Each structure stands twice: as C-alpha cells, then as structure tokens.
Amino acid sequence: xxxxxxxxxxxxxxxxxxxxxxxxxEGLRYFDFIEVGIPFSDPIADGEVISDAAQFMIEKNExxxxxxxxxxxxxEHSDKSKDIYLMTYSNLIYNMNMKDFNDFCTGVNIxxxxxxxxxxxxxxxxxxxxxxxxxxxxxxxxxxxTQESLEEIxxxxxxxxxxxxxxxxxxxxxxxxxxxxxxxKKATSLSNVPVVTxxxxxxxxxxxxxxxxxxxxxxxxxxxxxxxxxxxxSFKSKLREFFE
Amino acid sequence: xxxxxxxRGYFGRFGGRFVPETLTKTLNKIEEAYNHFKKDDKMQKxxxxxxxxxxxxxxxxxxxxxxxxxxGIEIYLKREDLVHTGSHKxxxxxxxxxxxxxxxxxxxIAETGAGQHGVATATVAALLGxxxxxxxxxxxxxxxxxxxxxxxxxGAKVTAVxxxxxxxKDAINAAMRDWVKTCQNTHYLIGxxxxxxxxxxxxxxxxxxxxxxxxxxILDAAGVYPDYVIAxxxxxxxxxxxxxxxxxxxxxxxxxxxxxxxxxxxxxxSAKLNYGRPGIIHGNHTYLLQTKEGNVLPVHxxxxxxxxxxxxxxxxxxxxxGIAQYVTCTDDQALSAFKELTMTEGIIPALESSHxxxxxxxxxxxxxxxxxxxxxxGRGDKDMPIVEKEFDL
Numbered sequence: 001x002x003x004x005x006x007x008x009x010x011x012x013x014x015x016x017x018x019x020x021x022x023x024x025x026e027g028l029r030y031f032d033f034i035e036v037g038i039p040f041s042d043p044i045a046d047g048e049v050i051s052d053a054a055q056f057m058i059e060k061n062e063x064x065x066x067x068x069x070x071x072x073x074x075x076e077h078s079d080k081s082k083d084i085y086l087m088t089y090s091n092l093i094y095n096m097n098m099k100d101f102n103d104f105c106t107g108v109n110i111x112x113x114x115x116x117x118x119x120x121x122x123x124x125x126x127x128x129x130x131x132x133x134x135x136x137x138x139x140x141x142x143x144x145x146t147q148e149s150l151e152e153i154x155x156x157x158x159x160x161x162x163x164x165x166x167x168x169x170x171x172x173x174x175x176x177x178x179x180x181x182x183x184x185k186k187a188t189s190l191s192n193v194p195v196v197t198x199x200x201x202x203x204x205x206x207x208x209x210x211x212x213x214x215x216x217x218x219x220x221x222x223x224x225x226x227x228x229x230x231x232x233x234s235f236k237s238k239l240r241e242f243f244e
Numbered sequence: 245x246x247x248x249x250x251x252r253g254y255f256g257r258f259g260g261r262f263v264p265e266t267l268t269k270t271l272n273k274i275e276e277a278y279n280h281f282k283k284d285d286k287m288q289k290x291x292x293x294x295x296x297x298x299x300x301x302x303x304x305x306x307x308x309x310x311x312x313x314x315x316g317i318e319i320y321l322k323r324e325d326l327v328h329t330g331s332h333k334x335x336x337x338x339x340x341x342x343x344x345x346x347x348x349x350x351x352x353i354a355e356t357g358a359g360q361h362g363v364a365t366a367t368v369a370a371l372l373g374x375x376x377x378x379x380x381x382x383x384x385x386x387x388x389x390x391x392x393x394x395x396x397x398x399g400a401k402v403t404a405v406x407x408x409x410x411x412x413k414d415a416i417n418a419a420m421r422d423w424v425k426t427c428q429n430t431h432y433l434i435g436x437x438x439x440x441x442x443x444x445x446x447x448x449x450x451x452x453x454x455x456x457x458x459x460x461x462i463l464d465a466a467g468v469y470p471d472y473v474i475a476x477x478x479x480x481x482x483x484x485x486x487x488x489x490x491x492x493x494x495x496x497x498x499x500x501x502x503x504x505x506x507x508x509x510x511x512x513x514s515a516k517l518n519y520g521r522p523g524i525i526h527g528n529h530t531y532l533l534q535t536k537e538g539n540v541l542p543v544h545x546x547x548x549x550x551x552x553x554x555x556x557x558x559x560x561x562x563x564x565x566g567i568a569q570y571v572t573c574t575d576d577q578a579l580s581a582f583k584e585l586t587m588t589e590g591i592i593p594a595l596e597s598s599h600x601x602x603x604x605x606x607x608x609x610x611x612x613x614x615x616x617x618x619x620x621x622g623r624g625d626k627d628m629p630i631v632e633k634e635f636d637l
C-alpha cells in the first residue's frame with residue numbers, strides 16, 4: 001500500500017500574486033503537492049473556468065517570469081516534504097531558455113512537468129529539448145488506455161501517474177465508469193509510483209470515490225471557481241471541505 | 245508522392261502527435277483504419293464514384309486567355325471552385341466521411357473558418373446520414389453568414405465559439421475539447437493538413453486528387469509542365485493537394501501564398517512561414533505566429549479561411565527544405581485580383597484563392613512569359629458580405 005498522495009491545482013498568480021501565494025501555502029498544509037499552472041493561450045485540455053483564468057492572466061501580461069518568483073517564495077515558506085509541479089502546455093516549455101529553466105527548476109526543486117498535450121509517445125520530443133533529467137515528465141492514463149500502454153507507462157513513470165478520470169476536459173462532472181475502475185485497479189497494481197486521479201473532482205464525495213480506487217486525488221477547477229467568485233475565504237473553506 | 249510522414253507522423257522535424265493522452269488510442273485507430281481503407285477496393289470505388297457523380301470531378305483546367313493576354317503570363321486555373329459546395333474542401337470531407345462510416349462512427353464534428361469546410365462536412369453528413377456539429381468562431385460567423393445558413397439548412401448544428409480571438413484557431417480548440425469527450429462515437433473531420441498525425445497525411449492524400457488530375461490536364465492544354473504551381477496557404481490543404489504530384493517534377497517551382505494582411509506587423513497578417521517560427525500547436529510541431537513566451541498571437545486576413553496562426557507540418561518541412569517557396573499577398577492585392585478575375589474572366593473567386601492570383605498579378609514581372617498554374621480553390625459567393633463593403637456595391 002502506497003502512502004496517499006493528494007494534490008491541488010492553482011493558476012500561478014491568479015487572481016493576483018498575494019492571493020495566489022496565500023492560497024498555495026494554505027493548500028500545502030493539507031495537500032502533498034501543488035500543480036502551478038502557467039497560462040497558455042490555447043489550453044485544449046481545460047474547461048471554461050481554467051481557460052478563462054489563463055486568458056485573464058495573459059491579458060494582465062503575467063506569465064512564467066512573474067509566476068516563477070512567487071514559486072520561489074512558496075518554496076521558501078512551505079514544508080520541504082511538499083512537492084511542486086508545473087502544469088502547462090508544451091509550446092511554453094518549447095520556448096523556454098532551457099538552461100535558465102533547468103536552473104530555476106533545480107533551485108526550487110520542481111518535481112515534474114504536467115503537460116496535458118504531451119502524450120507518452122511524444123515525451124522523447126520534450127526530453128530532447130535538454131530538460132534536466134531530474135525533472136519528471138508526468139505520464140497520463142485514461143479510460144482509453146490499452147493494456148499495452150498501461151504496461152509501458154506504469155513501467156516508466158516517475159513522480160506519479162496522473163489518472164484522468166473521464167473522457168473530457170478539466171471541470172467536467174466527475175464520473176467513474178466500471179470500465180475505468182478496472183483500468184485504475186490494474187494501474188495501481190502495476191505502478192511503483194502513486195496513481196492519482198484528477199479531472200472533475202469538486203467535492204469530498206468525489207474525492208472519496210477517487211481514493212477508493214487510487215493513491216490520491218487532484219482538484220483544481222472547484223478551487224479556482226472559489227477564488228474567482230468570492231476570494232481567499234471561500235477558497236479556504238472549500239479546501240477544508242475535502243479533509244473534514 | 246512523398247514517403248513522408250514517417251511512422252511517428254513526422255515530416256523531418258515537423259509533425260507529431262501533441263494531443264491529450266485520451267486521444268492517442270483514437271488516432272492510432274484512425275491510422276489503422278485509413279491504411280485498410282486505402283487498400284479496400286470497394287471503399288475506393290465508392291469514393292471515386294462519389295467524387296465523379298456527386299462532387300463533379302474531374303474539375304476542368306481552364307486557360308484564362310483574356311487574363312493571360314493582359315499580363316503577358318500564361319495563366320491556367322484549376323477549377324476547384326466548381327466542386328459541389330463551392331471549394332476543394334469536399335474532396336477531403338467525402339474521403340473522411342466515408343472513413344468515419346467505415347470505422348462505425350455516427351457523428352461528425354468539424355471546425356470551420358470561412359465556412360467552406362463546415363459546409364462540406366455538413367453536406368457529407370447529410371449524404372451519409374450522420375449527425376453533424378460544426379464549431380465556428382463568432383467573428384467568422386458574422387463575416388461568413390451565408391455559409392452559416394447553408395450549414396443549418398443541411399441539418400448541422402453550428403456552435404458559436406466565443407473564446408480567444410473567436411476565429412478558426414478557437415474553433416479548432418472547441419472541436420478538440422468536444423472530441424476528447426465524444427471520441428467513442430464521433431469522428432473529428434479536420435478540414436486542413438493540420439493537427440496531429442495521421443490528419444496531415446490523410447487530408448493531403450484526399451486532396452492530392454487535385455494534382456493527380458491537373459498534371460495530365462496541363463500536359464494536354466499546354467503540352468508541357470507549368471513553370472510555376474501556385475496556391476494560397478492558410479492551414480495549407482489546397483496547396484498540399486496541388487503540390488503533391490508536382491513536387492517531384494523537375495523544373496516545376498511550387499509557390500505557397502500566405503495572407504500578408506495589412507502589413508508585416510504583429511497581428512496584421514497570418515503569414516507564419518514568412519514571419520513566424522516553429523512551435524507546438526493543435527497537435528503538431530510546426531511554424532506558428534507566437535509571442536516570445538510561446539502564446540499564440542492574434543492574426544488577421546481579409547479571408548477567413550487563411551486567418552490561422554499555424555500551418556500544416558508538411559509545409560514547414562517544404563519551407564525549410566526549399567521544396568516550395570512561401571510568399572505573401574496583402575488584403576488589397578487579393579481584393580484587386582478578386583476584381584480582376586471577375587471582370588476579365590467572369591469567374592468570382594473565393595478571397596482565399598484570390599491570394600494566389602493576387603501574388604501573380606502583383607509580381608507580374610517575375611512571371612512574364614511563363615506558364616503558371618493557379619489553384620482556384622473556391623468560389624466567392626460566400627464572400628459577398630465582405631466584398632459588398634469593400635467595393636461599395
């Protein structure tokens with residue numbers, strides 16, 4: 001039995017730097033890892049809530065340069081056992097000055113990159129950009145994964161495996177079909193790293209269902225919604241809801 | 245015909261499969277089904293019969309005598325504007341529609357910019373009795389309203405896309421988001437040589453019928469191969485189609501014409517091979533108009549079908565290898581070519597195709613005395629709302 005490994009997603013510096021840092025530190029009191037989103041103009045794996053947050057940040061002209069400073073602050077002020085991942089799309093990584101990017105990631109101990117438009121078959125392309133070997137490229141499994149890809153992906157995975165709960169985009173309604181559960185069971189038995197379920201998890205009930213079959217859960221859209229509509233206080237109570 | 249893409253979907257360093265993991269199985273299945281489809285005599289017979297009896301192929305190759313005389317250039321037009329529904333888009337839509345049916349899918353989705361591909365997909369859905377939803381940027385819906393009505397008339401659901409720039413690239417994002425949810429029963433009928441492998445290959449193959457015909461027709465009409473083969477490039481499907489059989493013929497120069505828009509300033513054109521650099525977007529590694537960080541830039545063209553920030557991966561490969569030359573034609577040059585062809589030959593071209601001709605006319609000295617084959621990829625009826633304003637009709 002692997003230890004539980006739960007994560008939460010926040011868009012970097014959303015809605016503003018101060019609220020983001022406060023929310024990240026608060027979340028890391030409960031969760032084992034944070035995924036920090038770097039806004040991209042064409043986020044095809046994201047639903048309206050996260051896409052709108054990305055658009056908001058792009059219009060504010062805040063990107064990786066500003067967000068990386070906030071991450072440095074968060075690293076300094078959070079428990080060292082908590083992990084930080086970056087979540088964005090491949091074109092932003094492709095355009096990075098790889099030396100500076102590697103230095104930054106090593107400096108704040110970024111565990112890995114979550115790139116929803118990079119499937120397993122294209123990971124070598126990203127590796128060839130000279131990404132530091134210590135930065136994991138997170139693999140995905142989905143309800144569409146075949147036995148062959150299950151075996152291949154679980155044997156090579158580092159950090160954790162992101163199990164996408166459904167055919168869909170972030171923020172959709174959470175469901176777990178029987179067929180999906182059976183793939184998930186196979187994945188957890190084959191994998192040496194935690195298999196963590198995400199996409200659509202918005203409540204304690206959803207999280208509980210995910211935890212029944214996997215090693216952790218990830219929530220994102222629900223938290224961004226709370227931050228967008230009310231602000232930090234609403235975010236805080238949403239956070240607590242998951243762990244009460 | 246080219247041996248590329250390789251087995252991983254790359255044309256040299258361009259191409260690939262940058263999509264959510266959820267879609268990789270579907271892409272593999274499409275590739276596999278397509279390889280069977282190609283060798284299935286019955287399916288090929290059905291496709292060829294529909295291309296001739298339904299779409300109206302072969303399309304004529306027309307020697308534009310008055311235009312040629314006026315500019316001192318021998319201009320031949322491949323009349324894709326005469327294909328049923330008004331553009332070359334139906335060549336691919338028919339092929340992929342049959343392929344979708346062959347794979348047992350019941351629903352087609354598509355993105356559209358100018359609406360030509362949307363109309364072609366809606367038409368094929370009606371023909372094959374399939375459900376159809378077309379995603380279209382709100383801005384494009386306004387400037388290409390006749391096509392929106394045609395799609396609805398054909399029974400398709402047209403969904404307005406309000407995110408981002410509200411144009412073609414956002415329509416593709418919306419279609420991708422739908423497809424991740426619906427891939428079990430839905431085929432995403434991509435309209436250009438863009439997207440993840442195997443789409444750039446499939447769309448090119450279905451469009452290559454253009455040059456398969458033209459190569460024989462030009463020998464008949466001119467007695468020799470043309471000096472130049474010229475086509476407009478947005479995503480690049482009509483260019484890919486007319487380049488396919490000419491690219492290995494010595495002495496034939498290929499020219500792709502990008503939308504130069506108002507100026508080479510950021511946001512005022514959509515000429516990615518001229519002013520962009522490689523990036524990863526919509527499933528492939530290809531030339532892209534982007535910021536320093538890698539966010540996609542807004543683009544402009546008077547023609548909604550060319551208004552796209554990226555280009556098919558094979559064109560990026562042709563560009564870097566010098567297999568084809570990519571140039572620009574401005575909005576104004578395209579508009580004057582539109583008028584020229586209409587008044588001189590009685591053919592109203594699509595604004596997209598007007599870019600190909602616009603480059604020839606604007607650079608007439610380069611082509612003087614040469615034989616030039618222009619792909620007239622579509623007809624201009626759908627552009628009436630724009631042209632009415634421009635020419636104060």
